[in-house]
Structures are given as C-alpha cells and as structure tokens.
Amino acid sequence: MTTGIIPSSNAPRGITRRTMRTDPIRTGPIDTVKTAAAPATRRAAREAVVAEQRAASAKSKRRGVKKTAVSVAVMGIIAGLFGTMALPAFAHSQTTAAGSQSAAQIASERANGAQNVQVANNAAATDVSRDNYTASVPVTKTVSTTLTAAQATQAAAQRAAFSASTAYSGETAADYLANPSHPAFSLAAVYQTALKYQGTPYVFGGATPAGFDCSGFVMYVYAQFGISLQHSVPLEDAAGVTISQADAEPGDLVVFDNEAHDGFYAGNGMILDAPKPGGVVSVRPIWNQAHHFVRLGISK
Incomplete structure (x- = not known):
C-alpha cells in the first residue's frame, strides 16, 4: 500500500495525520526473494x-x-x-x-592289354544289300502317244485273255461299233450312260461291265455312240481336242498329264472313273494331280 494523507475529524484544522502502511517493511535486496530457489534449479540442471x-x-x-x-x-x-x-x-x-596316374595306367593297358571281340558265326551270310526306296514326289516324264507294233500286239493279247476268262456274255465295244444304230450323240447322254456302270469293279485290262480299267471304261461307253477309241490313255487323249477347264462339261474326258489315267469329267471338280485295283467305278474329287480336259465326238 502507498502512504496517504487521511483527514481526521478529531484533528485540528490544517493539521493532518500521516497514516503508515501496516505491511512489513522488506529489509533485503529485491532479488534475494526471486533467487531463493536458484540452488535447486542449478542442481537439477x-x-x-x-x-x-x-x-x-x-x-x-x-x-x-x-x-x-x-x-x-x-x-x-x-x-x-x-x-x-x-x-x-x-x-x-x-x-x-x-589324373596323371590314371592316364599312365590307361596308356599301359593300351600298350599291353588285349581285346576280345566275339562275332556271330553267321555274320558273313548277313544280307547287307541296300533297301529300295522311291521318291516321295512323282517324276513327270513325257510319254509317247504312239504305241509300237510290239506294244499294240501285247495289249491286244492281254485284252483277249481277259475277255476269254470272264463270264460276261453281253455286247462288247466291238459289238456296239458294228451295230449301225446308235443313239444321238451328246455329252450329257454320254455322261448318263457312264453313270449306269457305277459299282463295276476295277480290273486291269477290263473293257466290259464284268470289270473296267480306266481307258477300257471310256472306250466301252463311247463305243455305244459309234465313236471308236483305242484301249489306251495316250491314244484316247490324242483322239480328241484339248479344251480349257472353263469349257469342260460332264461327258468330256479328264486326262492326267502323265498319261497314266483318264475318266469322265463329272463337273464341279469331280471325275467318274474306274480308279485302281480294289476300287469300283464311282464319282469322286479329282485329286491333286496335273490334268487337262479333252473333248471327243464334237468339235470345240
């Protein structure tokens, strides 16, 4: 508290009574109170x-x-x-x-050792001839379309022997050719006639409904229309006119370029033929073999 002048009603006018603070008077420096805890703080530090x-x-x-x-x-x-x-x-x-020791041992054994080999008694008789193989790709060669006299005679003898051995008693190609009465010729009529012989077995050299080979089948059907053909693929090829596939019609011939097979064109890439031993006359796709088309009986 601060010292003040308090007027008193008992004091004479002009005289004031000084009133002192009742708080105790500090006797020490001010900072002594503030630093009283310093020793404890320094100790903690x-x-x-x-x-x-x-x-x-x-x-x-x-x-x-x-x-x-x-x-x-x-x-x-x-x-x-x-x-x-x-x-x-x-x-x-x-x-x-x-390893050096092993090499020395091996060298010694090679120099001094003996080898025994046993050979079968029949080894000398073993067949060592080379096996026969054929090329996987057929070789195309040019075939002459003209038969020699010897070949023609041999083919005729084979056909005669076959005819004599069959029980067929119907008309042959020669019989049809000798008959002056023939149906009107057309490719469609030829093809329809050929279809009648489906199921006939393949017979090598055959030219009757008892059995056909490829060229014998063609010869027999065309003979019924008065067209004479030889029993030979190359000669049947030579007897006609080669046409394009676009112009070919059922009844035209399909002839393989290697002159090994022929048959009737059936349209749509098909062939009607006597295929091979064990087969029968049928319509089937023309397999992957180079071929051309031949027209007989009429001009292109």
Whole structure:
C-alpha cells in the first residue's frame, strides 16, 4: 500500500495525520526473494547435464560395439573368400596328380592289354544289300502317244485273255461299233450312260461291265455312240481336242498329264472313273494331280 494523507475529524484544522502502511517493511535486496530457489534449479540442471553425458557415453559405447561386430563379420567374409579360392586350387593339384596316374595306367593297358571281340558265326551270310526306296514326289516324264507294233500286239493279247476268262456274255465295244444304230450323240447322254456302270469293279485290262480299267471304261461307253477309241490313255487323249477347264462339261474326258489315267469329267471338280485295283467305278474329287480336259465326238 502507498502512504496517504487521511483527514481526521478529531484533528485540528490544517493539521493532518500521516497514516503508515501496516505491511512489513522488506529489509533485503529485491532479488534475494526471486533467487531463493536458484540452488535447486542449478542442481537439477547439473543432474540433467550429467544424465545427458551418461546417455552420450552409452550411445558411443553401443556404436563401438556395432563397429566391432561389423569388423569381425567383414573379416570372417574375407577369410571365407580366401578359403574358397584356395580349396579348388588345392583340390585341382590333387586331381591332376590322380589324373596323371590314371592316364599312365590307361596308356599301359593300351600298350599291353588285349581285346576280345566275339562275332556271330553267321555274320558273313548277313544280307547287307541296300533297301529300295522311291521318291516321295512323282517324276513327270513325257510319254509317247504312239504305241509300237510290239506294244499294240501285247495289249491286244492281254485284252483277249481277259475277255476269254470272264463270264460276261453281253455286247462288247466291238459289238456296239458294228451295230449301225446308235443313239444321238451328246455329252450329257454320254455322261448318263457312264453313270449306269457305277459299282463295276476295277480290273486291269477290263473293257466290259464284268470289270473296267480306266481307258477300257471310256472306250466301252463311247463305243455305244459309234465313236471308236483305242484301249489306251495316250491314244484316247490324242483322239480328241484339248479344251480349257472353263469349257469342260460332264461327258468330256479328264486326262492326267502323265498319261497314266483318264475318266469322265463329272463337273464341279469331280471325275467318274474306274480308279485302281480294289476300287469300283464311282464319282469322286479329282485329286491333286496335273490334268487337262479333252473333248471327243464334237468339235470345240
């Protein structure tokens, strides 16, 4: 509190009574009160500093332990690497020595040893002739369309022998040609006549409904329309006119370029023919074989 002048009703006029503070008067410096706890604060600070130093020392020790462990591990790895490189060299030297001994033993056995070989008694009689193979791709060659006298005679003898051995008693191609009465010729009529013989078995040299081969079938059907053909694919090919596939109609001939087979064109890439031994006259696709088309009986 501050010192003040308080007027008093009992005091004479002009005279004031000084009233003093009742608070105790401080006798010491002002900062003595403020620094009373300083010793305790400094002590705590010193303890904090000491604790920090101890923590730093412990951390430094741990780092030292880790560095030591890493150093030991690195030294162990290096030692292992040196050992790994040294072992193969050591083993190689021993292996080389052992190998040298083995080589010496082998050389000795080759020089002094004997070999016994047993051969079968019939080995000398074994057939060592070369097997026969055919090319996978057929070889195309030019075939003459003219038969020699000997070939024609042989073909005629084969046909005669076949005719004599069959039980067929109907008309032959020669019989049809000798008859002056023939149906009107057209390719459609020829094809329809040929279709009647579906199922007839293939017979080599056959030219009657008892059995046909390819050219015998063509010859027999065309003979019924008064057109005389030879029993031969090349000669039947030569007897007609070659036409394009676009112009070909059922009843025209399909002739293979190698002159080995022919038949009636059935349209739509099909052929009506006497195919091969074991087969029968039928309509089937023209297989992948070079061929051309021939027209008989009428001009192109």
